[in-house]
Amino acid sequence: MSIPCRGDMKTTTATLALTGVTKRFPTGTTALTGVDLSVDAGEFVSVVGPSGCGKSTLLRLASGLEEATVGRVDVDAGTSSYVFQDPTLLEWRSARKNVELIGELSGLPKSQRQKAAQEALDLVGLTGFEKQHPRQLSGGMRMRVSIARALVAEPDLALFDEPFGALDEITRLAMQTELQRLFRLKGFAGLFITHSVAEAVYLSTRVVVMSGRPGRIVAEIPVPWEFPRPPELRFESDFAHLVGQVSQALEEHA
Numbered sequence: 001m002s003i004p005c006r007g008d009m010k011t012t013t014a015t016l017a018l019t020g021v022t023k024r025f026p027t028g029t030t031a032l033t034g035v036d037l038s039v040d041a042g043e044f045v046s047v048v049g050p051s052g053c054g055k056s057t058l059l060r061l062a063s064g065l066e067e068a069t070v071g072r073v074d075v076d077a078g079t080s081s082y083v084f085q086d087p088t089l090l091e092w093r094s095a096r097k098n099v100e101l102i103g104e105l106s107g108l109p110k111s112q113r114q115k116a117a118q119e120a121l122d123l124v125g126l127t128g129f130e131k132q133h134p135r136q137l138s139g140g141m142r143m144r145v146s147i148a149r150a151l152v153a154e155p156d157l158a159l160f161d162e163p164f165g166a167l168d169e170i171t172r173l174a175m176q177t178e179l180q181r182l183f184r185l186k187g188f189a190g191l192f193i194t195h196s197v198a199e200a201v202y203l204s205t206r207v208v209v210m211s212g213r214p215g216r217i218v219a220e221i222p223v224p225w226e227f228p229r230p231p232e233l234r235f236e237s238d239f240a241h242l243v244g245q246v247s248q249a250l251e252e253h254a
């Protein structure tokens with residue numbers, strides 16, 4: 001359990017750092033309090049916590065969609081991207097046109113953005129489905145389009161808000177394998193929110209546990225295994241031990 005994680009990679013550059021962050025909404029709700037969290041290059045950090053503890057708020061702060069009431073949020077990343085819980089695809093656009101949207105908005109020439117979109121769709125295993133519209137795709141495929149859209153910009157930091165929450169168990173496991181492959185291939189730093197403790201442990205270099213609202217960080221548990229992690233890792237006793245450790249921290253601070 002003491003093997004250094006991704007020891008071959010330099011992990012000194014802070015890609016994202018939240019320091020002493022409190023978030024209070026005008027409604028009077030304090031969503032987060034005293035949060036210190038950093039995600040370095042080469043890291044994939046998962047956040048678990050009870051419903052309503054401020055996980056989405058944390059992600060929105062990291063992406064700049066919200067501002068901290070107290071404390072600071074520093075992002076040292078050229079590009080960051082956001083994958084929402086719901087795939088949020090435009091129904092009237094094909095899969096490829098959905099992925100091209102970001103390039104369109106940033107004024108990339110047509111040929112260039114088509115090429116980039118096709119590559120991103122190939123990468124997530126959707127070759128041949130470019131012309132389909134979201135309603136013609138399965139839930140897992142729609143999520144793949146959403147991930148392709150996030151990765152087409154080659155982000156340094158990728159933010160995921162429970163992307164697999166709506167998927168069935170088998171698709172979900174397949175998507176975990178897929179995401180792990182993309183993480184290794186593309187080298188983005190990841191901040192990943194999930195309700196599944198096993199998913200957090202399987203995917204991450206570190207699992208962050210939050211308390212009930214107002215959310216604060218109550219535990220940070222490093223996950224030691226090198227990548228790629230075989231699916232069978234989920235059946236090993238060391239894996240179950242870590243899942244138990246995270247679950248216990250969750251229950252103690254719910």
Ligand SMILES: Nc1ncnc2c1ncn2[C@@H]1O[C@H](COP(=O)(O)OP(=O)(O)OP(=O)(O)O)[C@@H](O)[C@H]1O
Pocket residue numbers: 025026027029030031049050051052053054055056057058213
């Ligand atoms: N824009 C907003 N205005 C007011 N209150 C908000 C706003 N956004 C979130 N909240 C409140 O902040 C708290 C945290 O919400 P958030 O969505 O971050 O929780 P969460 O941990 O993502 O929950 P879930 O696991 O159910 O997705 C909740 O009480 C919510 O009502």
Ligand SMILES: [Mg+2]
Pocket residue numbers: 055056057
């Ligand atoms: Mg949420």
